[in-house]
Amino acid sequence: MTQVQDTSDFRSTVRAWLEANFPASLRNKGEPSPGALTGNLTEDEKLWKERMVGQGWGTPTWPKKYGGGGLSALEARILTEEMAQIKSYNPVAGMGVSMFGPTLLEYGTEEQKERYIPDIVQGNVRWCQGFSEPGAGSDLASLQTRAEDKGDHFLVNGQKIWTSGGHLADMIFCLVRTDTSRKHEGISFVVFSMHQEGVEVRPIKLIAGHSPFCETFFTDVKVPKENLIGPLNGGWSVAKRLLQHERSGMGGRISGSGDKKKERPLGVVAKAYVGEDEAGRLADYDLRARIIDNAIEMYCVEATVRRIAAEAKSNSGPSTATSVMKNANMDAMQERAELIVEMMGYRGLGWEGEHFTPEELAAVRTWLGGKAGTIYGGSSEIQNNIVAKRILGLPDLTSHSEKLEGKAA
Amino acid sequence: MAALNEEQTILRDVAKSWVDERSPVSAFRKVRNAELESGFDPGTWKEMAEMGWSAVIVPEDFGGAGLDYLTMGLIFEQLGRTLNASPLLMTGVGAVSAILQGGSPSQQNKWLPRISEGSCVAALAFEEGARHDLGNVSATAVKSGTGFVLNGQKTFVVDGMAANLLLVSAKVDDKIEVFLVPSDLPGIQREKLNLADGRGAALVSFKDVALDEDSTLSGGIELLEHIADRVRAVLSAEMLGSSIQAFETTVEYLKTRVQFGHVIGSFQALQHRAAAMLGKIELSRSVVEAALTAIDQGRENVPMLVSAAKAKVGDTYHLISNEMVQMHGGIGMTDEHDAGLYLKRARVTEAMFGNQSFHRDRYGRLDGY
Numbered sequence: 001m002t003q004v005q006d007t008s009d010f011r012s013t014v015r016a017w018l019e020a021n022f023p024a025s026l027r028n029k030g031e032p033s034p035g036a037l038t039g040n041l042t043e044d045e046k047l048w049k050e051r052m053v054g055q056g057w058g059t060p061t062w063p064k065k066y067g068g069g070g071l072s073a074l075e076a077r078i079l080t081e082e083m084a085q086i087k088s089y090n091p092v093a094g095m096g097v098s099m100f101g102p103t104l105l106e107y108g109t110e111e112q113k114e115r116y117i118p119d120i121v122q123g124n125v126r127w128c129q130g131f132s133e134p135g136a137g138s139d140l141a142s143l144q145t146r147a148e149d150k151g152d153h154f155l156v157n158g159q160k161i162w163t164s165g166g167h168l169a170d171m172i173f174c175l176v177r178t179d180t181s182r183k184h185e186g187i188s189f190v191v192f193s194m195h196q197e198g199v200e201v202r203p204i205k206l207i208a209g210h211s212p213f214c215e216t217f218f219t220d221v222k223v224p225k226e227n228l229i230g231p232l233n234g235g236w237s238v239a240k241r242l243l244q245h246e247r248s249g250m251g252g253r254i255s256g257s258g259d260k261k262k263e264r265p266l267g268v269v270a271k272a273y274v275g276e277d278e279a280g281r282l283a284d285y286d287l288r289a290r291i292i293d294n295a296i297e298m299y300c301v302e303a304t305v306r307r308i309a310a311e312a313k314s315n316s317g318p319s320t321a322t323s324v325m326k327n328a329n330m331d332a333m334q335e336r337a338e339l340i341v342e343m344m345g346y347r348g349l350g351w352e353g354e355h356f357t358p359e360e361l362a363a364v365r366t367w368l369g370g371k372a373g374t375i376y377g378g379s380s381e382i383q384n385n386i387v388a389k390r391i392l393g394l395p396d397l398t399s400h401s402e403k404l405e406g407k408a409a
Numbered sequence: 410m411a412a413l414n415e416e417q418t419i420l421r422d423v424a425k426s427w428v429d430e431r432s433p434v435s436a437f438r439k440v441r442n443a444e445l446e447s448g449f450d451p452g453t454w455k456e457m458a459e460m461g462w463s464a465v466i467v468p469e470d471f472g473g474a475g476l477d478y479l480t481m482g483l484i485f486e487q488l489g490r491t492l493n494a495s496p497l498l499m500t501g502v503g504a505v506s507a508i509l510q511g512g513s514p515s516q517q518n519k520w521l522p523r524i525s526e527g528s529c530v531a532a533l534a535f536e537e538g539a540r541h542d543l544g545n546v547s548a549t550a551v552k553s554g555t556g557f558v559l560n561g562q563k564t565f566v567v568d569g570m571a572a573n574l575l576l577v578s579a580k581v582d583d584k585i586e587v588f589l590v591p592s593d594l595p596g597i598q599r600e601k602l603n604l605a606d607g608r609g610a611a612l613v614s615f616k617d618v619a620l621d622e623d624s625t626l627s628g629g630i631e632l633l634e635h636i637a638d639r640v641r642a643v644l645s646a647e648m649l650g651s652s653i654q655a656f657e658t659t660v661e662y663l664k665t666r667v668q669f670g671h672v673i674g675s676f677q678a679l680q681h682r683a684a685a686m687l688g689k690i691e692l693s694r695s696v697v698e699a700a701l702t703a704i705d706q707g708r709e710n711v712p713m714l715v716s717a718a719k720a721k722v723g724d725t726y727h728l729i730s731n732e733m734v735q736m737h738g739g740i741g742m743t744d745e746h747d748a749g750l751y752l753k754r755a756r757v758t759e760a761m762f763g764n765q766s767f768h769r770d771r772y773g774r775l776d777g778y
Binding site (some may be wrong): 029124135259260265267268271276280281288289291292293295296297299303304306307310311324325326328344381383384385387388391393394395396397 | 412470660663665671672673674676677679680681683684685687688690691693694695696698699717720721766769770772773774776777
C-alpha cells in the first residue's frame with residue numbers, strides 16, 4: 001500500500017492542478033455546453049478534455065495501464081469534491097464511464113479490456129444501453145431480442161426501447177436472448193457497433209417534448225463472437241452488476257461543499273410569484289409548509305450522500321444502500337419540480353413562446369421530464385422490492401423470486 | 410453511521426451492551442408501572458452517572474470527559490432504542506450546555522463537578538404554554554438588593570420532580586434571562602404532571618422566591634436558543650434510536666406472524682411500507698449526525714441543521730410508531746406489548762422543544778421565507 005497517507009496533501013495537489021488547468025471560461029458552469037453532447041466542443045472544452053484524459057482523471061479509479069487515474073476511492077472522492085467546489089465537470093462522462101466500463105473491468109477478458117477501455121478513458125467512443133424492450137420493462141428478464149449462433153458470429157434481431165442517446169452513439173452494450181428455453185439463464189451480454197447495416201434508430205417524443213430517448217431496431221445485425229461479455233447465457237449477472245452502477249448515480253450528488261454562491265432557496269424565489277406577509281414569510285402558508293418540507297428532504301438526501309461517501313472506506317463498489325437513495329432522491333426532485341410549477345401559477349404552465357421566461361418554460365419541461373425518474377433504472381416499486389428482500393430479509397410469497405423482482409434480482 | 414473515531418466507537422458499544430443488559434424495555438415498563446414520582450429509577454441513573462455519561466461533554470477541568478456532542482448523541486441513540494428513562498438529557502446536555510455557555514467561573518465551579526459526579530439532577534423550566542415557545546415568558550424576576558425575587562409558573566418541566574437544580578427563564582423588566590434556581594428554596598411548589606408516556610414532568614410554581622446575586626446566567630434569549638438547540642439535537646439522536654428499534658421489532662414481527670398461510674412480511678403491501686420506513690431512517694441518521702457535528706464544529710448554521718434534524722426524525726418516529734401499532738394489529742393495541750410504549754414516547758418527544766411544524770416553520774424563517 002503506497003497510497004498517499006496524508007489526504008490533505010493530495011487535496012492541495014488536486015486543487016493546484018485544477019487551478020492551473022481548468023480553463024477560466026468554463027468556470028462556474030458545472031457542465032459543458034450543449035454542443036458537447038454531439039461532439040462539437042469549444043476550444044477550451046477540448047483543452048479541458050485533453051488535460052483530464054492526460055491525467056486519467058475522467059476515470060479516476062480505473063487502472064493506469066488502460067489510461068485510468070489509478071486513484072483510491074478516497075482520492076477520487078477528493079477529486080470530485082474539489083471539482084464540485086469550482087463547478088467543474090468531468091469531460092469524459094457518459095454511459096461508458098459510469099456503467100459499461102466498471103462492469104467490463106470486472107467481467108471482461110484482458111483482450112476485451114484492452115480493446116474497449118482506452119477509448120472510454122479518452123472519451124473517443126459514445127456508448128448506449130440496449131436493455132429495455134417494449135415487452136420488458138420492470139420485468140427486464142422477459143426480453144425477446146434474439147441472438148442466433150451462426151458459427152463465428154451471432155445474428156441479432158429484435159427491438160430495444162429507451163435507448164438513451166442511441167441516435168448519437170457509436171457502440172451499444174446489449175442484452176440478447178441466446179436460449180429461448182430458459183428465462184434469466186438464456187440471456188447474454190454483447191457489445192457491437194451502432195454504425196452498421198441492420199441498425200435503425202428512431203428518436204422518441206415524450207410528454208416533455210423532444211428527448212434523448214430512442215427506439216432501436218436490429219435486423220440481421222452481425223455480432224462477432226468475441227464481443228460476448230461474460231459467459232454465454234450468463235449475461236444476467238453482468239447486467240445486474242451494471243444496473244447497480246447505474247443506480248449508484250441516481251441517489252443524488254454532492255454539490256460544492258461550503259459553496260458561497262449557493263442558489264437561492266425555493267421559498268425565496270417563490271415570493272416573486274406569491275408575495276410575502278408582514279413578517280416576511282411566503283404569503284401562501286400551505287405552499288410554504290410544503291416548500292420547507294421539500295427543502296429539508298433535499299437537504300436530507302444531500303447529507304446522506306455525504307454520509308455514505310464518508311463511510312465508504314474502500315473501493316468496494318456501490319452498496320445496497322443506493323436502493324434506498326434512488327427513491328429518496330427522485331421523490332424529492334419530483335416534488336421540487338411540482339412545487340416550482342405550482343408556485344408560478346399560470347406562468348408555470350406555459351409550453352412555449354415569448355410570453356414566458358426561460359425559467360418558466362424550463363420548469364414545465366423539468367416537471368414533466370422528471371416523471372421518468374421513478375420509472376427508469378428500476379422503478380420505485382422495484383427498488384422497494386429490492387430493499388424488502390435484500391436488505392430487510394423479508395420473504396418472497398412466490399417461489400419465483402426472480403420473476404417478481406425483475407431488474408431488481 | 411458517521412465515520413467514528415476509536416473513542417466514539419468504544420463509547421457507543423459500551424452504551425449498547427449496557428442498554429441491552431441493564432436497561433431493556435422491560436426496565437422502563439417497570440418504572441412506568443411503579444408510578445415513581447421522579448419518572449425514573451434512581452438506581453439506573455446512578456449506574457449511568459458512574460459510567461461517566463453525565464460528564465461526557467463537561468470539560469476535563471470540571472471533572473468531565475471533555476468529549477463532543479456527536480459522542481453524546483451516539484449514547485442517546487442507544488438509550489432511545491429501549492426507551493431508557495433518566496434525567497441525562499436535561500442534566501448532562503441541557504444544564505451542562507447552559508452553564509458552559511452562560512455561566513460565570515464560580516457558577517461553573519459550583520455546578521459542573523456535581524453534575525459530572527451525578528449528584529445533581531437538573532431540569533429546564535422554560536415552558537409556560539401548551540405549545541413550545543421559548544419567547545412566551547410571563548414569569549418575572551425583580552431586582553431586590555443584590556439578588557432577585559422570582560414569581561411565575563412553569564409547565565412541562567421534564568424531570569422537574571426529581572431536580573435539585575432548576576434552570577428558569579424569567580423576565581427582568583422586558584428582557585428574558587435564565588436563572589439557576591436550587592429547587593429547595595422557599596416559595597417553590599412542584600406538582601406532578603402525569604403524561605401519557607409514563608415518565609412525567611412537573612408543574613412548578615415560584616412565589617416570591619429569593620434568588621442570590623450569583624443566580625443569573627448571561628446570554629438572555631440567545632442563551633435559551635443555544636441550550637434548546639443542543640437539547641433538540643441530542644433528543645433527535647434518542648428519537649432516531651427509538652425509531653430504529655421500533656422498526657426492527659416490527660420487521661421481526663412481519664417475519665413471524667402467519668396469516669392466510671404465509672408470513673405477513675411476504676405481502677408486497679407491507680414490504681413496500683417497510684422499505685419506505687428504512688429510507689426515512691437512513692435520511693434521519695444523516696441529518697441527526699450532521700446537526701451534532703455542526704454543533705461540535707461551532708458552525709453558524711446550527712439552528713437550521715438542528716431544526717431540519719428534529720423535524721425529519723420527528724416525522725420518521727411519528728410514522729414508524731404508528732406503523733408499529735398497525736402492523737402488529739390487535740396485539741399492538743394491548744398494554745402488554747411494547748408498541749404502545751414507543752407510540753406514547755414518540756408523541757412526547759416530538760412535542761418536546763418544538764414539534765415538526767414548529768421546526769419546519771423555524772427552518773423556513775432561517776432560510777429567508
